[in-house]
Amino acid sequence: MKCSLCDKEAVREIPYMKMYLCREHFIEWFDQRFIRDSKRYRLFENSKRVAVAVSGGKDSTTMLHLLSQASKQLNIEIVGLTIDLGIDNGTGYSRKSVETAVKNFEIAHVKYKVIDLGSDYNFTIDKAKRGTNRPACSVCGLSKRYILNAAAEEMDADTLATGHNLDDMAQFIFSGYVYGNLESLSRNSMVNPPERGYCVKKVKPLFFTPEGEILHYAILRGYPFIYDPCPYSSEFGSVSQERIGDMMKSMEAKMPGTMMNMVKTFEKQIRPALHDIYSRDEDVGRCKLCGRPTTKDREICSFCSIKNKLAAKQ
Numbered sequence: 001m002k003c004s005l006c007d008k009e010a011v012r013e014i015p016y017m018k019m020y021l022c023r024e025h026f027i028e029w030f031d032q033r034f035i036r037d038s039k040r041y042r043l044f045e046n047s048k049r050v051a052v053a054v055s056g057g058k059d060s061t062t063m064l065h066l067l068s069q070a071s072k073q074l075n076i077e078i079v080g081l082t083i084d085l086g087i088d089n090g091t092g093y094s095r096k097s098v099e100t101a102v103k104n105f106e107i108a109h110v111k112y113k114v115i116d117l118g119s120d121y122n123f124t125i126d127k128a129k130r131g132t133n134r135p136a137c138s139v140c141g142l143s144k145r146y147i148l149n150a151a152a153e154e155m156d157a158d159t160l161a162t163g164h165n166l167d168d169m170a171q172f173i174f175s176g177y178v179y180g181n182l183e184s185l186s187r188n189s190m191v192n193p194p195e196r197g198y199c200v201k202k203v204k205p206l207f208f209t210p211e212g213e214i215l216h217y218a219i220l221r222g223y224p225f226i227y228d229p230c231p232y233s234s235e236f237g238s239v240s241q242e243r244i245g246d247m248m249k250s251m252e253a254k255m256p257g258t259m260m261n262m263v264k265t266f267e268k269q270i271r272p273a274l275h276d277i278y279s280r281d282e283d284v285g286r287c288k289l290c291g292r293p294t295t296k297d298r299e300i301c302s303f304c305s306i307k308n309k310l311a312a313k314q
């Protein structure tokens with residue numbers, strides 16, 4: 001197939017645009033769309049310093065380089081954050097993840113900070129896996145949220161960017177419908193203002209970018225990234241998430257553009273309606289131990305309570 005814009009051989013089909021693109025035109029289109037979407041959806045309106053959370057995977061790595069390339073046009077300063085979660089389980093997962101993130105910060109000439117769950121907070125996901133009965137993914141998710149918010153504030157960032165892609169969003173939305181998690185759906189936007197006691201705005205610049213395009217782009221650009229899945233990703237809770245993901249992929253194969261339609265409809269029509277229902281000003285409390293935001297009914301935030309539980313066991 002020939003490129004829709006020139007005579008060269010196409011390397012990628014963009015089904016929802018009815019377009020085929022050669023290597024150069026794919027890269028150019030991908031870069032331009034990133035800037036156009038960031039402006040159209042006002043991701044960085046009033047942002048000055050953006051903390052970019054990088055895990056070393058293809059999505060966050062690509063986002064880091066796109067943001068650093070576009071920082072002048074978007075009028076923002078970029079700083080990097082990566083967390084050593086202490087996930088090993090015989091695979092060296094966290095070590096590889098941090099090394100790769102750091103390599104990319106250096107390539108992009110971005111100032112960065114590595115937060116080490118083990119030495120900074122005295123627990124690791126491996127320890128939590130052995131010492132609590134919560135699924136590793138749930139401890140990991142809440143730890144990441146806690147640490148990224150705190151670290152972004154410490155670095156004087158007003159915005160925190162994470163690398164969620166279109167496929168992640170389609171899966172999140174679909175499973176939200178299946179399990180009825182309407183409140184968390186109401187907060188799942190491409191851009192979330194600071195709320196409920198937090199100081200940073202949260203943005204997901206790759207919200208409408210399909211995973212396959214990100215992977216292809218990262219390879220064409222030659223960015224170093226890790227392919228390794230987390231060693232805990234085959235746990236029970238994540239398996240059902242993965243099945244939902246597979247279902248979305250097969251639907252996409254039969255009806256190209258389904259995920260894009262689903263996520264666009266959600267962001268434009270469904271989420272605003274949900275937000276109106278769930279946006280009542282929730283009372284925010286402060287954790288008695290760390291002072292960070294918590295829900296009014298909890299004296300100690302969920303991060304501190306897991307940390308304490310593990311410390312007591314040592």
Ligand SMILES: [Zn+2]
Pocket residue numbers: 003004005006007008021022023024025
């Ligand atoms: Zn071309």
Ligand SMILES: [Zn+2]
Pocket residue numbers: 287288289290291292300301302303304305
């Ligand atoms: Zn706390």
